[in-house]
Amino acid sequence: LSNMPVAAVASQKIVEQVPVLEVIEASARMAIQNTKTKAIGVIGTPATINSNAYARAIHLLDKEAKVFSLACPLFVPLVEEGWFDHPATRLIAQEYLKPVIAEQIDTLVLGCTHYPLLKPLLQDIMGKGVNLIDSAEAMADIAADLIDKQKIANKNNSPPEYVFYVSDVPYRFQTIGERFLGRTLGRVELVSL
Template structure:
């Protein structure tokens, strides 16, 4: 039965847990297997071909679990590897850029949308391309914020250092008439309180996690592959780096959503 197969979610590190949190909330019967490539994070500064290779390696590893869907919960990998992965597997592949862009278009009033992301995501121009396809007259202000991912990977979500870093990266964006800011990296929602404080509460922050989870649900429903079992699924969380930091951040972020659910933690060999 395909409906009992897991949803495979991958990211360069802990950022994709923001997507997992929404999947667990919206689709509590679904089993999730998550791979965070914490040993090789961040992906943003890496050449595109290297990110494609890393993404392929992770997907090749996850395919052994016979997932019914692959979710690339990393904006950098979505930008450069989505089409490649779609051609390699015979299950639906979902990225995080399209859902986030659609949500931003629906939210903006001024037509000026900001996008912050890793160097790789911003360099690819993927968000601007999708936003312009959806609404040609939208003005897009893009900015790479490479200092954010290392903060999140250390679990440093709110501190004087975090506030100082966010001010340094984003202060100049306040000179534009941005009313909607896409958090174009799944790590960034961990810093959303500080980002909102710096940008001002009149700027709507768009995390693609919510919209991505809705898209996952819609695709599974359309293909009649939603899990129907009453038993709680056993989720699997895998990382390629230090499992202690990864587990601490995962438990802190997912909270009660995994307290009531059996979880298996693993550190596989990959790459």
């Protein structure tokens, strides 16, 4: 029991050394960098849109930006079914996106990890003049900068080993993950929290 405070301090120091990358901030920053008209759309799940997190992050960077947020709840199950360019997906996307198209946005934030798999379809519906902001690309840019700054790049040219830890349904995670990445995932391990 007497070692508990020491262990707590040691674990806190370890946690403090682990960088936390903010996906919403990264996407907001990329949206501001890409917009010319300051008219930015955000699509996401109802929980994400109701949180207003993207609009707040965008307004912290540019108070004059106009943000139009829209929940698109059917996109997640459509992606999980693999219906990236299914006629039903196209019809639903056209219907969902009417309000943001009407606002004449020039930048659309894909505010859900599933949505980038619909990127070609969404780009087709939105038109070439609209920048689509993929949160994964925004995060990759920030992670690459961090790796460069901290000089922690893998210099061995040895391939990385990927291990994915999930708290629920590893088979479903593996199936959807392979769809996202376009390759096998390797090890997926179930953990209890």
